[in-house]
Amino acid sequence: MLPVERVIGEEGLAATAGGLKLAMRLPWYRSLPFSVVEVGPLAVDGEAVDLSDALIEYDGQQWPLSQNGEKVDTFWFIRDSAFLVLPSLRAEVGETREVSLNLFISPPYIPGMRRTNPQTSTLTVEAA
Amino acid sequence: MTTTATGPQTGVTLYSFTNEYLTRQFELDTLLAEVAKRGLGPNIEIIGFQNFREFPDVSDKFAEEFRQMIAETGLNPVSCAINSDRFLKPGAQPIEDAALVEYHKRQLRSAKKLGFSLVRYQFALPVHLLPEIAPYAEELDIRMGVEVHAPMWAGHPAVQAYGEMYDKLDTPYLGWIPDFGGTASRIPESMLDAARAKGAKEDLLDKLKEVWLEDGMSHEKAGRLREWAAPKGHGPLEIQAACLAFFILSNHDPKSWAALVDRTIHIHGKFYGVSEDLVEEAIDYDTILPLFKDGGFTGTMVSEWEGHAYDMRDAFEQVRRHQAMARRIWGS
Numbered sequence: 001m002l003p004v005e006r007v008i009g010e011e012g013l014a015a016t017a018g019g020l021k022l023a024m025r026l027p028w029y030r031s032l033p034f035s036v037v038e039v040g041p042l043a044v045d046g047e048a049v050d051l052s053d054a055l056i057e058y059d060g061q062q063w064p065l066s067q068n069g070e071k072v073d074t075f076w077f078i079r080d081s082a083f084l085v086l087p088s089l090r091a092e093v094g095e096t097r098e099v100s101l102n103l104f105i106s107p108p109y110i111p112g113m114r115r116t117n118p119q120t121s122t123l124t125v126e127a128a
Numbered sequence: 129m130t131t132t133a134t135g136p137q138t139g140v141t142l143y144s145f146t147n148e149y150l151t152r153q154f155e156l157d158t159l160l161a162e163v164a165k166r167g168l169g170p171n172i173e174i175i176g177f178q179n180f181r182e183f184p185d186v187s188d189k190f191a192e193e194f195r196q197m198i199a200e201t202g203l204n205p206v207s208c209a210i211n212s213d214r215f216l217k218p219g220a221q222p223i224e225d226a227a228l229v230e231y232h233k234r235q236l237r238s239a240k241k242l243g244f245s246l247v248r249y250q251f252a253l254p255v256h257l258l259p260e261i262a263p264y265a266e267e268l269d270i271r272m273g274v275e276v277h278a279p280m281w282a283g284h285p286a287v288q289a290y291g292e293m294y295d296k297l298d299t300p301y302l303g304w305i306p307d308f309g310g311t312a313s314r315i316p317e318s319m320l321d322a323a324r325a326k327g328a329k330e331d332l333l334d335k336l337k338e339v340w341l342e343d344g345m346s347h348e349k350a351g352r353l354r355e356w357a358a359p360k361g362h363g364p365l366e367i368q369a370a371c372l373a374f375f376i377l378s379n380h381d382p383k384s385w386a387a388l389v390d391r392t393i394h395i396h397g398k399f400y401g402v403s404e405d406l407v408e409e410a411i412d413y414d415t416i417l418p419l420f421k422d423g424g425f426t427g428t429m430v431s432e433w434e435g436h437a438y439d440m441r442d443a444f445e446q447v448r449r450h451q452a453m454a455r456r457i458w459g460s
Contacts, residue, residue, distance in 0.1 A: 112347025
């Protein structure tokens with residue numbers, strides 16, 4: 001998978017007190033505001049995950065995924081992972097999960113471009 | 129490494145090393161050191177939103193750290209690529225003009241603070257806002273070059289509208305940055321091979337080549353190909369791999385750049401694959417480069433390898449070959 005296409009971050013999947021936490025990379029060559037990134041769909045072990053209570057965690061901040069579209073001045077630095085926090089999902093450290101994630105991006109200077117970036121990986125759940 | 133004392137200069141944009149950078153093989157400081165060590169500078173371009181975490185608002189502290197990196201490597205920070213991010217909410221109206229002007233000013237201030245002598249900006253900035261921004265660039269003493277990038281070229285109406293505004297404002301602080309992807313002779317075979325590797329069938333690629341030669345904006349042509357391909361069972365990823373060509377390359381006369389030479393302040397030497405015998409696979413450098421030397425251009429052409437958009441070749445080797453090709457054509 002090309003670096004500009006990957007969406008599952010190197011830090012993988014972690015079990016936290018607040019649910020599972022999935023690392024994501026921005027599938028583009030430059031930093032973008034979160035407002036132009038659509039997160040999901042997400043499936044774990046083949047089952048679609050309801051993202052209505054999901055949160056984004058980045059650079060010491062956390063916000064509901066549903067507010068992502070308003071984040072026009074919060075930039076996702078291209079080298080960083082951002083994290084998708086899934087309060088309804090639980091797993092034990094050491095278990096494996098097959099994770100399928102798609103991130104759509106609409107670069108804010110290219111009218112009409114919307115890229116799809118599906119990726120599936122089998123991840124071992126880490127400790128937070 | 130310069131070509132001649134008074135003619136066009138060579139250099140590199142760190143964008144060429146997107147694969148190496150995104151995979152965390154290099155930090156900004158180690159990437160600059162590698163470029164210097166390999167003799168691919170000294171002139172460099174950096175995309176603000178790629179290599180500077182704090183962009184669009186760079187702190188004094190980081191600016192000092194960056195200036196230190198530059199001093200240690202002996203590189204010359206010529207161009208900072210800024211972005212005209214007008215469509216911050218997909219599907220909604222573009223941002224207000226005043227917000228877009230301020231967004232440019234923030235990036236201009238950062239570029240100046242970091243020591244760059246010019247910025248690359250984009251046509252997503254509506255031309256009627258130039259009279260508000262140009263005086264600010266003059267005040268900061270930093271030049272602005274709009275990137276003439278595919279599907280734009282010298283004869284495109286948007287370029288002509290900018291040219292008329294440039295005539296009206298008549299300032300040396302505004303100019304062009306040609307990106308040679310706008311005058312590609314063909315779609316690179318390496319790009320077609322990458323689409324094949326993703327599963328694109330030959331009939332899709334044949335249709336791609338046909339639509340690529342037609343007129344229209346990139347997203348219109350992508351829409352045309354999608355409408356043709358989807359009912360025939362081509363998948364979204366194969367179609368997306370094919371559509372990449374519409375957004376980064378267009379087919380116009382290589383000689384058309386002659387019309388822009390006078391106001392060219394910097395060049396993006398876009399390329400996809402230079403062979404061992406120093407020929408680029410899709411862009412006719414032997415026709416294009418003499419136009420700039422003969423026209424008196426003395427700025428920098430940065431080597432801009434964009435193969436990373438679809439494959440993982442060694443970017444450092446590609447840039448070395450591209451610069452050697454420029455020296456072959458321009459004379460060293």
